[in-house]
Amino acid sequence: MTDIERVGVVGCGQMGSGIAEVCARAGLDVMVAETTGEALEIGRTRLVTSLEKAAARGKISEAERDATLERLSFTTDLGEFADRDLVIEAVVENEQIKTEIFQILDQVVTRPDAILASNTSSIPLVKLAVATARPDRVIGIHFFNPAPVQKLVELIPALTTSDDTVARAESMVAKVLGKHAIRAQDRSGFVVNALLIPYLLSAIRMFETGIASREDIDNGMELGCAHPMGPLKLADLIGLDTVASVAHSMYEEYKEPLYAAPPLLQRMVDAGRLGRKTGAGFYTYV
Ligand SMILES: C[C@H](O)CC(=O)SCCNC(=O)CCNC(=O)[C@H](O)C(C)(C)COP(=O)(O)OP(=O)(O)OC[C@H]1O[C@@H](n2cnc3c(N)ncnc32)[C@H](O)[C@@H]1OP(=O)(O)O
Numbered sequence: 001m002t003d004i005e006r007v008g009v010v011g012c013g014q015m016g017s018g019i020a021e022v023c024a025r026a027g028l029d030v031m032v033a034e035t036t037g038e039a040l041e042i043g044r045t046r047l048v049t050s051l052e053k054a055a056a057r058g059k060i061s062e063a064e065r066d067a068t069l070e071r072l073s074f075t076t077d078l079g080e081f082a083d084r085d086l087v088i089e090a091v092v093e094n095e096q097i098k099t100e101i102f103q104i105l106d107q108v109v110t111r112p113d114a115i116l117a118s119n120t121s122s123i124p125l126v127k128l129a130v131a132t133a134r135p136d137r138v139i140g141i142h143f144f145n146p147a148p149v150q151k152l153v154e155l156i157p158a159l160t161t162s163d164d165t166v167a168r169a170e171s172m173v174a175k176v177l178g179k180h181a182i183r184a185q186d187r188s189g190f191v192v193n194a195l196l197i198p199y200l201l202s203a204i205r206m207f208e209t210g211i212a213s214r215e216d217i218d219n220g221m222e223l224g225c226a227h228p229m230g231p232l233k234l235a236d237l238i239g240l241d242t243v244a245s246v247a248h249s250m251y252e253e254y255k256e257p258l259y260a261a262p263p264l265l266q267r268m269v270d271a272g273r274l275g276r277k278t279g280a281g282f283y284t285y286v
Pocket residue numbers: 050057059120121143144145146147148149150193196228229234238242246
């Protein structure tokens with residue numbers, strides 16, 4: 001259906017493991033990389049648990065679960081990505097770290113037509129593209145959390161990205177992964193975060209100034225607007241460090257006060273209360 005069969009995913013955190021799961025369930029050969037054996041084991045366990053849950057809920061058969069696991073491999077050596085047709089980087093929202101990864105990928109991924117993609121929420125794609133010798137084959141492929149559930153993927157071509165790269169990425173996302181792709185220009189926040197982040201920051205400001213309790217803010221949007229989860233629960237799901245860093249990137253780009261992280265958000269990040277992934281954010285999780 002497309003020429004992309006072997007995928008590499010850099011980072012096996014919340015987003016990386018979800019992206020790897022989506023790709024492997026779609027029948028692709030997926031190799032996942034993490035920096036340390038410990039981080040790899042945590043990510044692998046998250047991914048296997050998610051597949052076990054999907055099988056237990058009858059979303060996939062046990063045979064599909066086993067076949068999906070067979071298509072997944074794990075490494076701490078990016079050198080093993082040489083034969084990948086597409087690599088999706090999904091590490092923390094840090095421009096320097098992402099840039100270094102793109103420089104390494106550019107050296108190790110040898111296939112001449114291979115695409116290097118980033119799942120970045122907000123970092124300009126063109127900065128990652130020009131860190132490589134193949135700026136025409138770098139693109140943003142932005143998934144939403146939880147990646148196995150959310151149907152949307154944003155495609156973000158950099159100024160340097162070729163039409164052929166966009167077409168191949170779009171075809172793979174739509175035809176192989178079965179996601180709905182929308183395109184956005186390479187501007188911080190793209191489409192969804194440009195709308196979502198100011199909303200989440202407004203909810204945090206509302207909580208910080210005592211206008212309403214966290215439960216009433218969340219119930220307001222869940223019961224009043226039929227959102228699947230209120231903004232404070234959603235911020236905890238995304239990760240408060242991610243919310244803050246996306247807000248910082250958007251503020252840097254536009255200097256728009258609505259994108260400035262409220263002090264409470266920054267203090268919670270400094271305290272390590274990052275939401276679900278650390279067991280505490282606006283709510284506590286066991
Ligand atoms: C910041 C970034 O750049 C961009 C972003 O990611 S923005 C964030 C976008 N995400 C959202 O807005 C999430 C909004 N919330 C939701 O969609 C839902 O509340 C939710 C899917 C997280 C949970 O749904 P909820 O009904 O409360 O819980 P639950 O019944 O456990 O799950 C619903 C379905 O999702 C599945 N699911 C939930 N979490 C999952 C996960 N992590 N992995 C795989 N499947 C999952 C469940 O298996 C269930 O499937 P089923 O109905 O077919 O059995």
